Amino acid sequence: MFLKEYFKTVYQTLSSLVTGMRLTGYYFTHTKEIITQQYPETKPVLADRFRGEVIMPHNESNEHRCTGCTACELACPNGTIKIVTKNEINAEGKKKKAIDTFVYRLELCTMCNLCIQSCPSDAIIMTNDFEHSVYDRRLLTKVLNNPGSKIMEGVE
Amino acid sequence: MIEELGTNDQGDMIINVGPQHPSTHGVLHLVITLHGETVKKVEPHLGYIHRSIEKMSESLSYRQFSYVTSRMDYLSSHINNHACALTVEKGLQIEIPGRAQYIRVILDELTRIASHQLWWGALAMDLGAFTPFFYSFREREMINEIMEETCGARLTMNYIVPGGVMFDIHPDFQKKVKHFLKEFKSKIHEYNELVTGNVIFQNRTKGVGYISKENAISYGMTGPSGRGSGFICDVRKLHPYEMYNQLQFDEITEEGGDAFARYMVRIREMEQSMNIIEQLIDNIPEGDFLAKTKAVLKLPKGDYYTRVETARGEFGVYIISEGGTTPYRIKYRSPGFSNLSALNDMSVGGKLGDLMATMGTLDLVIPDIDR
Numbered sequence: 001m002f003l004k005e006y007f008k009t010v011y012q013t014l015s016s017l018v019t020g021m022r023l024t025g026y027y028f029t030h031t032k033e034i035i036t037q038q039y040p041e042t043k044p045v046l047a048d049r050f051r052g053e054v055i056m057p058h059n060e061s062n063e064h065r066c067t068g069c070t071a072c073e074l075a076c077p078n079g080t081i082k083i084v085t086k087n088e089i090n091a092e093g094k095k096k097k098a099i100d101t102f103v104y105r106l107e108l109c110t111m112c113n114l115c116i117q118s119c120p121s122d123a124i125i126m127t128n129d130f131e132h133s134v135y136d137r138r139l140l141t142k143v144l145n146n147p148g149s150k151i152m153e154g155v156e
Numbered sequence: 157m158i159e160e161l162g163t164n165d166q167g168d169m170i171i172n173v174g175p176q177h178p179s180t181h182g183v184l185h186l187v188i189t190l191h192g193e194t195v196k197k198v199e200p201h202l203g204y205i206h207r208s209i210e211k212m213s214e215s216l217s218y219r220q221f222s223y224v225t226s227r228m229d230y231l232s233s234h235i236n237n238h239a240c241a242l243t244v245e246k247g248l249q250i251e252i253p254g255r256a257q258y259i260r261v262i263l264d265e266l267t268r269i270a271s272h273q274l275w276w277g278a279l280a281m282d283l284g285a286f287t288p289f290f291y292s293f294r295e296r297e298m299i300n301e302i303m304e305e306t307c308g309a310r311l312t313m314n315y316i317v318p319g320g321v322m323f324d325i326h327p328d329f330q331k332k333v334k335h336f337l338k339e340f341k342s343k344i345h346e347y348n349e350l351v352t353g354n355v356i357f358q359n360r361t362k363g364v365g366y367i368s369k370e371n372a373i374s375y376g377m378t379g380p381s382g383r384g385s386g387f388i389c390d391v392r393k394l395h396p397y398e399m400y401n402q403l404q405f406d407e408i409t410e411e412g413g414d415a416f417a418r419y420m421v422r423i424r425e426m427e428q429s430m431n432i433i434e435q436l437i438d439n440i441p442e443g444d445f446l447a448k449t450k451a452v453l454k455l456p457k458g459d460y461y462t463r464v465e466t467a468r469g470e471f472g473v474y475i476i477s478e479g480g481t482t483p484y485r486i487k488y489r490s491p492g493f494s495n496l497s498a499l500n501d502m503s504v505g506g507k508l509g510d511l512m513a514t515m516g517t518l519d520l521v522i523p524d525i526d527r
Contacts, residue, residue: 013355020350024287035294047301049308049323077220112223112314113322126308 051111052130054081054104056123056144063152064145066123068099072115080108081115098151106132107140121155164189168196175204179282179512182522184496193507198500206526213486218244218453219318221483226312228490229524231271232466234263237316242397243462243473244318247455253444256320257398262333262436263303263315264464265429269340270299271467272422272429279419279516280351283360288351295343298336302329318453320446333437337430344426352423361415365502365514368413375501376494379469380425381518384418386411391465405432415510418517454481468492468519492524 037044046052058064068085086100116126124144134140161170168189175185183204189197209228213221222240226233238260245252252260277292300310305326307315315322351357367377372385382389390407392400408424410417455477463472469491476485495518503511 016353016355020354023346023350035297047305047308047326049306049326050304051308075219077216077223110223110312111309112220113308114219114223114314117317117322 046128046130048128049126050128050130051113051126052128053106053126053132054109054115054124054144055127056102057125058146058149059152062146062149064123064149065121065152065155066099066102066145067121067151067155068097069120071118071120072124075114075118077112077114078108078110080105080110099145102144104142104144105140106142107137123155161187167191173511179515180522181278181520184520184522184525186499188508188511190508193509195503195506195508195511198503198511200496200499202526204526205523207523209527210486210488214483217481218455218483221486222317223312223314225488226314227523228488228527229466229468229471229492229521230311231274231521232267232468232471233311233313234267234316235464235466236471237314238264239462239464239466239471239473241316241318242464243460243475244453244455246462247458247460247475247477248318248449248453250319250447250449252398253320253447254441255443256445256447258436258440259321259325259445260316261398261400261403262433262440263307265432266299266302266333268429268467269426270296272426273299275422275467275516275519276347276351279513280357282512282516283357285351285354285357288347291343291346291350295336295340298332298339302332302336305329305332317446319449320444322446324445325440330437330440333433337434337437340426340430344423347423352419358416360510361419361513361517362412364415364506364510365418365517366414367498367502371501372413372498375498377469377498378494379465379467379491379519380408380421381418381495381498382469383407383409384421384517385413389470391463391470395463397462397464403432403435415513415517422519452481454479455483463489466491468521468524469495488527490524490527492520492522496520496525 056064056066068083070083073081073083082103084100084103085097087095088098090096111126113126116124132140161172163169168191170187170189173186173188174180175183180186185201185204187199187201188195209224213224216224222237225236225240229236273292273296277289280288303313304310306323306329307313308323309315367385369386372382372387377385377387378389386409388407388409393407405428408421408428410421455475457477457479459474459476461472461474463470470489471491472489474487474489475483478484499515499518503514506514
């Protein structure tokens, strides 16, 4: 009786080990699908919505859609965005508020997407760019509006 | 009182495990009193990753404060965000569109599967088996890709916002989730072949880290760790939120109370989560995904508490509002903290090597414990 139990245990032990080894052996010999991505050589294909960095798109004539309403600045939980506004005189001679600089501090950004959600005029978007490493910390403080850029006509 | 490291007058050795130890899965510091190889006392020391999230949230608005909770229990970030959104919605009495409810529950369950997959790989690695880690990450990658497409992030989501969800689901979402369910059904079988049935694994977990049902309740252990001792504590069943009361699923409990029972609860829970997703994935209703809310949210004066079931147990959000735009006080009830408190009781009398199995099956996430 004792011997029977003993051999039963030995059999169960060995068979459980063989079952596991069979599985690892299967994947060892069937390398159909290689999951590892050779990162710097081949760039990963990211989803469109992937949140990498905030940018402000400009059109061909160097115009953006930002009115300087500071909704994004208020929505940001970390103080990542700072908008400096100025008063511009438009063609009709009226004073109008416009952005001077749109400062974006990438090192504080947590990519929570709240600024993009709060923007009433779709002036800022998230891009897929995720390679942010630089040699100097100051390079992470960015000005998003191009020099000499203007607000697009018709955006209020 | 912290005992001095070295040897005490009874000849016991007092050593540190952590804060930099691969088996603690983070910066957890344990001061262990050892008699030979037998554990006599385990004292967890916390505070290495305390970021004062609760205090920080007092200066953030009701839309902003939930993004920080993704950084607490980072493996169930969706469910944490969900709890915050539910609390704010409770205060404002917003009706959530049906589509958003479906999306939320599907993503919650996907998060739970992903969390259990990572736990499974990490537990096997704690016990000395390295291969399972790669297998679990292979399947987890499929979920991560689904998340990336729909939510735009892989770990810290901030996708569930007060009023619904941030974006609509990706057009490929349903197809990819169905593909994942089909694939993963056969993969769970592989998990069982590789680890569950393995005799070395069974010997290292059966009878290890035992805690009785009474003790589990008095320590406030919830989630799979509590259910491994037979404690019926699934918030999805007991206090259904969103649409869990309309779904058919079982609450998994095991009576063993040891590491193997907790392991089996999680393995079987993955199957239940797949079952829930299968019921929902084809029936996502059309309509809005985000209810119309005011630009500035102001909770009426009072206090609000919501609890949800994360991958680790019961997660509670308590908000006291003075009627302003920011909460007066926020308190999070995190499952990891209560589960860790039982560690001393579970490991006393066992061997030092078994401590890792006990800790592994508690599924501790340290940022969740410290906040």
